Amino acid sequence: MSAISDVATEDVAPKGADQKTPPGVLVDGPVVDAKFLDSYIAFGLMIPGSIAALIWAFTQGIGWTEILVFVGMFSLTTAGIGVAMHRFLVHRSFRCGPIMRAFFCAIATMAVQGSVLKWVSNHRRHHLHADQPGDVHSPYYDGAGNRYVSYLKGMLHAQGGWVWDQETTDAEYYAKDILADPIAMFFTRTRWYWYGLSAVLIPGAIGYAVGGVHTMIGCVLFSGLFRSYVMTMATSLVNSVCHSDGRYGYRRYELEDGTTNELVTTILTFGEGLHNNHHRFPRDAYLSHAWYEIDINGAIILALEKLGLVHDVFRGGERSRS
Numbered sequence: 377m378s379a380i381s382d383v384a385t386e387d388v389a390p391k392g393a394d395q396k397t398p399p400g401v402l403v404d405g406p407v408v409d410a411k412f413l414d415s416y417i418a419f420g421l422m423i424p425g426s427i428a429a430l431i432w433a434f435t436q437g438i439g440w441t442e443i444l445v446f447v448g449m450f451s452l453t454t455a456g457i458g459v460a461m462h463r464f465l466v467h468r469s470f471r472c473g474p475i476m477r478a479f480f481c482a483i484a485t486m487a488v489q490g491s492v493l494k495w496v497s498n499h500r501r502h503h504l505h506a507d508q509p510g511d512v513h514s515p516y517y518d519g520a521g522n523r524y525v526s527y528l529k530g531m532l533h534a535q536g537g538w539v540w541d542q543e544t545t546d547a548e549y550y551a552k553d554i555l556a557d558p559i560a561m562f563f564t565r566t567r568w569y570w571y572g573l574s575a576v577l578i579p580g581a582i583g584y585a586v587g588g589v590h591t592m593i594g595c596v597l598f599s600g601l602f603r604s605y606v607m608t609m610a611t612s613l614v615n616s617v618c619h620s621d622g623r624y625g626y627r628r629y630e631l632e633d634g635t636t637n638e639l640v641t642t643i644l645t646f647g648e649g650l651h652n653n654h655h656r657f658p659r660d661a662y663l664s665h666a667w668y669e670i671d672i673n674g675a676i677i678l679a680l681e682k683l684g685l686v687h688d689v690f691r692g693g694e695r696s697r698s
């Protein structure tokens with residue numbers, strides 16, 4: 377077990393804010409205001425939409441159309457976060473041409489987890505300060521760098537509370553490549569259209585085409601808004617469960633962070649739950665180090681490579697292990 381394993385049970389949390397905010401973190405100004413506005417609007421739509429979806433499901437019922445659109449959009453946006461946002465845009469695990477880059481930016485944004493610019497900036501800061509003060513969403517430290525006394529509070533912060541932290545990440549510090557990329561910045565500027573397409577318009581259009589207005593409402597609520605929320609919560613398990621320092625899952629590598637591989641999260645996120653492997657070899661496109669570590673996102677990348685749609689797939693960690 378690493379040194380942080382008993383952090384959450386300590387009686388006294390260190391206080392004070394002197395060294396707590398590293399470079400590349402903004403605590404006020406328009407970027408922080410914009411972050412809160414984005415969070416309020418996105419969750420202000422997704423949470424009431426999810427409640428309405430459950431009421432609709434129990435009173436009106438849902439059919440195969442709603443279920444299939446849920447599964448289809450869940451799969452598309454899960455690959456959008458895993459293949460596109462995380463492995464391609466953050467870690468540059470492979471290369472591709474401009475059409476594929478635009479496609480990846482589109483499905484990454486359609487996950488409704490913030491813009492490409494914000495997600496990439498946050499995640500690079502997460503790796504640099506993993507489970508140390510300055511981490512964006514660690515179960516061990518809050519946004520100001522204060523250690524959590526309560527294990528539960530830490531897990532809730534990692535699972536989603538961090539979105540409401542005053543601190544946010546400076547893209548000028550962490551994501552100059554994204555700022556200089558006109559394709560990624562187009563999708564960053566137009567993110568609300570892609571959120572709307574994903575959470576409302578595409579499910580609604582399919583529902584209307586298949587079954588009229590009633591199915592359209594079911595699809596928007598259940599396969600659009602509820603699915604966006606469920607999918608975001610599934611992704612967030614990587615921040616909580618997969619940083620639980622072995623409480624859930626297992627640690628293949630003893631690193632200076634609390635990362636674990638956890639197989640239920642791995643299924644739900646198409647491979648992102650192999651998070652201890654990922655922190656050990658962050659740039660690898662394929663995260664499975666054993667037959668039972670099923671990395672669907674990695675398999676998608678290898679298939680796209682075979683089809684000639686992506687190239688220069690990075691598998692350095694794999695070579696170093698063999």
Ligand SMILES: [Zn+2]
Nearest residue numbers: 502506651655
């Ligand atoms: Zn992590």
Ligand SMILES: [Zn+2]
Nearest residue numbers: 499503654658
């Ligand atoms: Zn990563």
